[in-house]
Amino acid sequence: MVKIPKEQRRYCPTCDEHTDQTVKEATNQSASPWSKKHRKRQRKIDNGYGSFPFEDPSHLARGKSNPTSSKHDLQFSCKECGKSWKPRNQPRAAKFEIER
Secondary structure (H helix, E strand, C coil), X not given: CEEEECEEEEEECCCCEEEEEEEEECCXXXXXXXXXXXXXXXXXXXXXXXXXXXXXXXXXXXXXXXXXXXXXXXXXXXXXXXXXXXXCCCCEXXXXXXXX
């Protein structure tokens, strides 16, 4: 289990220095139904594209084993400037907890 403290002292790209930051796990918001990505996916579903909406998950890894854990979408908020940002390499863990 990965435990991350809620408050950390990290580098803020906006302030360009190390500041105290709070961590939260960003919720995945659904895409707008009029976005280009959503329209493209809906077009594939409507027209039929092989077995597109219900692909076999074992074929997703292409010869490798599928990961059993998922990446967690973390978001850091700087207490100095108030800006929030996401790190490039998100942690991968089966169980994940933000400590208070």
